[in-house]
Amino acid sequence: MNDTQTKPILVGYTRPELEALIASWEEKPFRARQLEKWIFEKAARRFEDMSDLSKLFRQKLQENALISPHEVIQTTTSSDGTTKFLIRLSDGQSVECVTIVQERRLTACVSSQVGCNVGCPFCATGLSGFRRNLTPAEIVDQFLLMQAAVNAGAFSEYTDNDRISNIVFMGMGEPLLNYDAVLKSIEILNRQVGIGIRRITISTSGVIPRIERLMQEPRDYSLAISLHSVNPSVRDELVPINKKYTVDELLKVTRRYTETTGRRVTFEYTMLEGYNSSLQDAEALAKAIKGIHCHVNLIAYNPVGSKFQAPPRAEILAFQNVLAQAGFPVTIRQNHGQDDMAACGQLRIQSAEIPLPTVI
Ligand code: SF4
Known part of the structure; x- marks a missing residue:
């Protein structure tokens, strides 16, 4: 041993x-x-x-004792400072995490699983299949390895902050399918690392029973929902978990989540030309989420070698305008690391040990 x-x-x-x-x-x-x-x-x-x-x-x-057996085996930095880290775990598997620089603030995007079995066809991780859940140590250590890079001055050109201030569970994997490990890692990141609970966001594709369970927890977690469409058949294709947990039910539970916790949710909406980016799609979205305490984040798709592509900028702006007119706070997420490899799972896919792609 x-x-x-x-x-x-x-x-x-x-x-x-x-x-x-x-x-x-x-x-x-x-x-x-x-x-x-x-x-x-x-x-x-x-x-x-x-x-x-x-x-x-x-x-x-x-x-x-061991502090950690994990090591950074590759980093890739794009012109805006966004840096991807590929981390080797003790069993030889690897995961990636990202430090994002936004207005000179640092946010850590961490993975919760090696691969993902939700299988969204526009996502690099979804294309790579599922290997296993991460342990709390493997989740927390992604943050610590990135913070160690900050301490070593890796981001001094991009920020004056010496601490990563926010964490999003938006890397590889569906966090709510690794529920206990994710919650334990948040406990450590909050109480021991010192990241405020409101600065930690769990992003889910819509695992309804786990959202309900999260609602019962003593702490109010920040939630982001990867929505991508409110049209059932389009969402069936884009987020296959929709076949099990429908978008109508998802929006109902999300509404209850905001009412129970008093927290605002974020709807993540990756814009895919010809699938979900028309003005009619924007109007349908505005109607479906009416009355939910939320913020909408539009994301221009970053190609991962699939059939999808991002709509033109004008189309994204028009979509944003419909939501803004309907009274929703709506932002367009800058595509960090566009000149490199910004979609989750891509760095891992390109590392030699991973035989890919296998669509599940
Ligand atoms: S988008 Fe998220 S839930 Fe969908 S396959 Fe990728 S990692 Fe999994």
């Missing part, structure tokens, strides 16, 4: 778990706080860098 199978991987430990681990080593409770500071706040990657820990304690840590 190797170290990753036998030693605790600390980036996946909540505060109570860390305290229990420290107690089991018969160390003083304040050690847990010290360790937490180094790992989660400073994104330290080596015990020997933890300068205020005694040599003896560092030695104990070295022998009995």
